[in-house]
Amino acid sequence: MPTVVDVQELHKSYGATVAVDDISLQVEQGEIFGILGPNGAGKTTTVECIEGLRTPDRGQISVLGLDPRRDRAELTQRLGVQLQDSQLPERLRVGEALELYSSFYRAPADWRKLMDVLGLADKRDSRFGKLSGGQRQRLSIALALVGSPRVAVLDELTTGLDPQARRDTWALIEDVRDRGVTILLVTHFMEEAERLCDRVALIDRGRVVATGSPSELVTGANAEQRLRFRPSVPMADELLTRLPEVTSLTRRGDTVVVTGNENVVNAVTSVLAAHRIVAQQLRVEQTSLEDAFVALTGHDHDTAR
């Protein structure tokens, strides 16, 4: 797959604050690529440089072979953008906004069909000011796609949406990707990246910590596995703690919580079986992207800001 967005050693600071320290990433054609990290990690600054809204201090950016600053006019024709917190005039109607924005492009999409696809057809004559958060977000996505772009950058797509609207939006974005649009998604929701992205770049404090598919990151992070169960008969801690795969064991009432490496589940269950102990209510906690993030950065996702 050819690379459609290529960022090399990007650096950008605002005064003394370094927003982007050293970011390199490659987005391939037809994928949903996530830029994932806590608030203030430099995600938005990175995509604003890609969109040509900001000038990098150092580094090279190429989008569809274009320089975002130098080839601005051509770039805007081919790159669809959804900005974090951007609005429209309060009294502009949904249909008018779509028709207006479609007139800006050389080869626009059919805005009426787009309005249907995004479920806005019955809101055609509603003013922007009267729309709900979810409706505004869908309109904003529609406007990002109305120029029939080859690449769309979506910044904090589902912030402020309720869970149902969020899932609907995810399905919609997968649909758009399946129709051949490459998507660059900025998010601080681990769950969103895990669900939606083909590949992600984990960003922390202006740097790329890791790049890969969500499952690669989870495996590569060597994050700990955790299992909890209630032994059917009393058992000694040493039975499990002497296993090389186990790193810790704690008890919470009747429940035993064991953590260890990726083979810990096998090791523990075979020892228990050998001693004829049944692990009741056995639960294995899946390592998530969240765990991978903590493992890779050495700090909590939420405290990283």
Place this chain on the structure above:
Amino acid sequence: MSNPAQALPGRVPGSALRKLTSAEFKLFARERAGPIWGVAFPLLLLIIFGSIPGFRSPVSKALPGVSILDAYVPILIAFVLAMLALNVLPSVLAGYREKGILRRLATTPVGPGRVLAAQLAVSVGMTVVTLVLLLAVARVAYQVPLPRQAGGFALAALLAAAALLSIGLFIAAVASGGRMANAVGAIIFFPLMFFAGLWLPISSMPPVLQHISHATPLGAAAQALQDSWQGQWPHPLQLVTLAAYAVVFGVAAARLFRWE
């Protein structure tokens, strides 16, 4: 997207500017403040002044053909210019910047030039419409003659519009947001209208105030419009004053304008 993303053939060049301008006209009309203060209010003032019998008698024995109302119509024109250029234009543009509307537009191919052109088209278009309405109502209902020096009148109106719109763009450039722009516009509006002679005709002001008045954009505009109304070519000093305001504030606005 397979169907929606299919390109529509036969794009007409220039359609973006046309659509943008028509959208801005609709928004202007829906905002209400612009049509009420910039269009309806000056017409109402004309009707009120025209209904006062004393306003239709001659200003002085020396000028038997000129009534007080005749002298007021150019001031009302200055009022329209100031309302649309100082109160409507800056708050719309600064509001657009505050809400990220300009930033959103900056990511599309529409470009800054078209965005500004559409705004100016609305201001100029509404000014022309109101001006024609004022002239027509004054002529038909109150027998106020049309400007006798039509060329001078057109030139004075054009330069006055350029000066006021440049000041409006300057306010939009430096104001932090729509409310701030509104406040600045309103604060300078009243002194400027005073010097245009809204409350006290320029010719009745003490000499010092007359000099100050001629140096202000609306004072110079009102004087130039009044002179051409009565058949004289406007004084070059006033035309140069207006042109200077247009250039200085226009250049400053262009330098200081921010899209976010």
